[in-house]
Amino acid sequence: MSTPAGTSANSTGTGTGSVQLRPKLSELAATISANAKIVEDYIEAQGLPYPSFASDGPSNFPIPQTPETEGIHEARQALLTASKHIYDLATGPNEYLRWLVWNYNDVSTLDVITAFDIPKIVPIDGDISYAEIGEKCKVPELKIRQVIRLAMVNRIFYEPRHGYVAHTAASRLLREDPLMWNWITYNTDDLFPASLKVVDALKKWPESGETSDTAFALANNSESLFQFLGARPERAKRFGQAMSAFSTGQGYAVEHLVKNYDWGKLPKNATVVDVGGATGFVCVELAKAYPEFKFVVEDKVKAQLELGESTLDPALKPQFSYVEHDFFTEQPVKGADAYLIRWCMHNWSDKYAAIMIKSLVPALKNGSKVIINELALPEPGVLNPWEERRVRTLDMVMMMCLNALEREEGDWKRLFAEADPRFRFEGAKQPPGCLMNIVEATFVDE
Ligand SMILES: C[S@@+](CC[C@H](N)C(=O)[O-])C[C@H]1O[C@@H](n2cnc3c(N)ncnc32)[C@H](O)[C@@H]1O
Numbered sequence: 001m002s003t004p005a006g007t008s009a010n011s012t013g014t015g016t017g018s019v020q021l022r023p024k025l026s027e028l029a030a031t032i033s034a035n036a037k038i039v040e041d042y043i044e045a046q047g048l049p050y051p052s053f054a055s056d057g058p059s060n061f062p063i064p065q066t067p068e069t070e071g072i073h074e075a076r077q078a079l080l081t082a083s084k085h086i087y088d089l090a091t092g093p094n095e096y097l098r099w100l101v102w103n104y105n106d107v108s109t110l111d112v113i114t115a116f117d118i119p120k121i122v123p124i125d126g127d128i129s130y131a132e133i134g135e136k137c138k139v140p141e142l143k144i145r146q147v148i149r150l151a152m153v154n155r156i157f158y159e160p161r162h163g164y165v166a167h168t169a170a171s172r173l174l175r176e177d178p179l180m181w182n183w184i185t186y187n188t189d190d191l192f193p194a195s196l197k198v199v200d201a202l203k204k205w206p207e208s209g210e211t212s213d214t215a216f217a218l219a220n221n222s223e224s225l226f227q228f229l230g231a232r233p234e235r236a237k238r239f240g241q242a243m244s245a246f247s248t249g250q251g252y253a254v255e256h257l258v259k260n261y262d263w264g265k266l267p268k269n270a271t272v273v274d275v276g277g278a279t280g281f282v283c284v285e286l287a288k289a290y291p292e293f294k295f296v297v298e299d300k301v302k303a304q305l306e307l308g309e310s311t312l313d314p315a316l317k318p319q320f321s322y323v324e325h326d327f328f329t330e331q332p333v334k335g336a337d338a339y340l341i342r343w344c345m346h347n348w349s350d351k352y353a354a355i356m357i358k359s360l361v362p363a364l365k366n367g368s369k370v371i372i373n374e375l376a377l378p379e380p381g382v383l384n385p386w387e388e389r390r391v392r393t394l395d396m397v398m399m400m401c402l403n404a405l406e407r408e409e410g411d412w413k414r415l416f417a418e419a420d421p422r423f424r425f426e427g428a429k430q431p432p433g434c435l436m437n438i439v440e441a442t443f444v445d446e
Contacts (some may be wrong), residue, residue, distance in 0.1 A: 007418075020381055023085050031082040035186045037076040039063070053205065055124070057169035059177070065433045073433065078384050081384040107152040111188040118148070119175035129166040179245035186242035187440035190228075190235065193219040194400050201400075208351025209403050216401040216423050247343070251387075251435030254285045257373050260431035261438050266369070268292050270337035275327050276300075276344035277362075279308030280320065282373075283340075296333050298325040308354070328355050331363035339363075342373040346394075349403050350415065356418035364443040370416075376409045376428035389433065409439075416441045 004193055043050060048062040061076070065071055070269070088096060102240065116137040122128050130148070134141035138218050148157055148165055157171045173180050197215035205213035211224040220228050229236040246252070266272075273296045280297030287295060297320065298307050305322040325332060327344065339360055345353045360370060377391055395406040407415075409428040416423040426440040 006428075023089060025086060025089060028082045028086040028089070031078055032086065033081040035075040035082070038080060039072060040068075042072045049054055053170070055167040055169055055172045059169060067432075070432060077352050077386075078383050080306045080386050084385040086098050105150060106154055107188060107192055109147050109154070109156070110184055111192065113151055113156065113171075114175070114181065114185050114188060117158075118144075119171055122165050122167055122171065122175075124167060124172065124175065127160050127166040129164050131163075133165060150427045154170055177245075179241055179248070182238045183239035183245035186238050190239075191216075191397065191401070195230075205403075209351045211348075211402045214399075214401060214403050216352055237308075247344070250288070251433065253434075254282050256431045256434035256436065257282065257438065258285050258289055260429070260434065261371060261440075263290055263293075266293075269294065271296065271333070271335075272338045272340055273298060273331070273333045273336045275325075275331075275341045275356075276307075276319055277340070277342070278304045279311070280305075280322065281308070283320070284312070284316065287319050291319070293319065295320050296323055297321070297334070298323045298327070298333075300324065300326045327359060328352065329359060331360045334363045335365040336368065338369040340371045340373065344374075345372060346374050346398055347402050347404050348408050349405070350411075353407075353415055354419055357415060361420050361422075361443075364445070366443065366445045368443045370423070370441045370443070372412065372439040373436055375406045375435070376412060376430070376439060377406050378408075390435070409437075413441045 043062060046063075047057045051058060051061060063072055063076070065073060078257055088156075116139065118133060118137070121136050130145040131141045133148070135145040137144060149159075151171075152158055155168050155170050156174070157165050158168050160166045167175070174184065194216040196216075197218040200218055201213065201215040204218075211226060214224065216225050216228070217223060223231070229239050229257070239383075243439040263270075269292045270290075272286065274280060274281065275298050276297055277283060277299075280295065283295040283297055287293065297305060297308055302324050305324060309320070309322050323332060326343075331339070341356070345356060348356065350441050353410045357370070364370075375391060375394070377395065380388070382389065391406060398404040398406060405411075412428055413425045420443075422443055422445050423441040424444050428437040428439040428443060430437045
């Protein structure tokens with residue numbers, strides 16, 4: 001039913017070689033047309049809300065991600081990819097580059113809009129004049145208009161009549177979704193200034209893998225990101241919410257890990273240790289699917305463990321224990337069947353990632369699994385441009401904030417091999433529809 005999708009590498013991924021460099025406008029247009037029809041037919045047949053920029057439009061693309069909709073999502077990806085290619089091609093390198101460097105103004109508009117709380121000033125129904133917004137913000141009308149009209153280019157607000165502002169779906173999200181608000185303001189307040197220090201950090205500490213030798217520290221009186229958050233509970237709280245906004249985005253759901261790792265190959269009453277597990281929310285999902293497993297949630301931050309324990313469903317209590325533990329020191333839970341590390345290692349350079357793996361070794365028994373759930377970056381050109389931008393940006397942010405990185409499958413393999421030759425590397429699997437990988441190694445000590 002959903003055949004067109006990508007007709008060649010230039011319409012599904014960024015492709016390689018000449019296909020990547022010389023796409024044809026008419027072929028891209030045909031890909032767009034065929035795949036738009038598949039997506040649209042599905043939306044209409046299922047009676048789903050039609051995507052729109054209007055304030056009552058759905059805040060997520062309306063087609064759920066399920067095994068049944070896999071073909072429709074392939075069509076959507078092909079549509080996004082071809083649209084990006086055709087836009088860039090029709091713009092031309094000169095214009096494209098000239099305006100690319102002005103993207104910081106987009107972040108700047110978000111900064112002003114959130115700093116002055118403009119999404120709350122604009123009524124959810126109806127409109128409001130620039131003059132009135134200016135008055136409420138104590139900023140001259142013309143300056144407020146300059147900012148908002150640029151934001152409108154990104155479909156944040158629109159002008160239903162001359163001189164008046166109303167909500168779009170995106171600006172409404174800023175008003176109503178606290179996770180999104182925290183994600184945006186964490187970026188504008190805490191990360192944006194650091195982005196201006198990347199060159200200085202690279203020149204000052206080119207080889208460093210320390211969290212203190214970063215662009216973030218240069219922008220924040222020599223404090224590393226963790227020191228900065230540790231000293232500012234409000235910022236730390238916002239950081240936590242921003243991370244939730246990120247990890248609840250499409251492709252990052254915990255259910256991918258629950259459904260796509262073969263947990264059934266572990267013993268029926270297996271013990272799973274969640275290293276750096278925060279509140280243990282990942283194990284909670286696993287516990288529902290595997291009621292005979294036992295879970296040990298470990299974290300250095302006691303408050304996270306306490307929050308997890310106090311909010312745990314009483315029915316799951318017999319399966320859970322919580323242990324305060326620093327993952328750079330020897331693993332205290334000996335002989336567990338699996339040690340899960342999710343979204344922790346990308347915060348650390350190879351020097352520290354190696355210590356994390358080596359710290360597990362004294363606890364491992366023959367057959368213990370080490371399961372790492374984060375990214376395994378593919379070669380450039382494999383992902384579609386939209387996903388490629390996401391993972392490359394995340395990789396850059398890791399460097400800017402922590403001297404850390406997103407790793408490729410080969411990096412994971414090398415880390416395990418260097419940590420202990422008894423690890424058998426099992427690979428880095430990417431479940432369909434998931435943007436994260438499941439990296440696995442088995443400890444073989446016979
Ligand atoms: C990005 S969060 C990942 C949380 C969770 N595993 C997940 O999948 O979302 C990183 C976690 O590592 C914890 N952490 C940071 N440094 C640690 C250390 N040295 N030892 C143990 N946990 C640590 C943090 O408190 C936080 O809960």
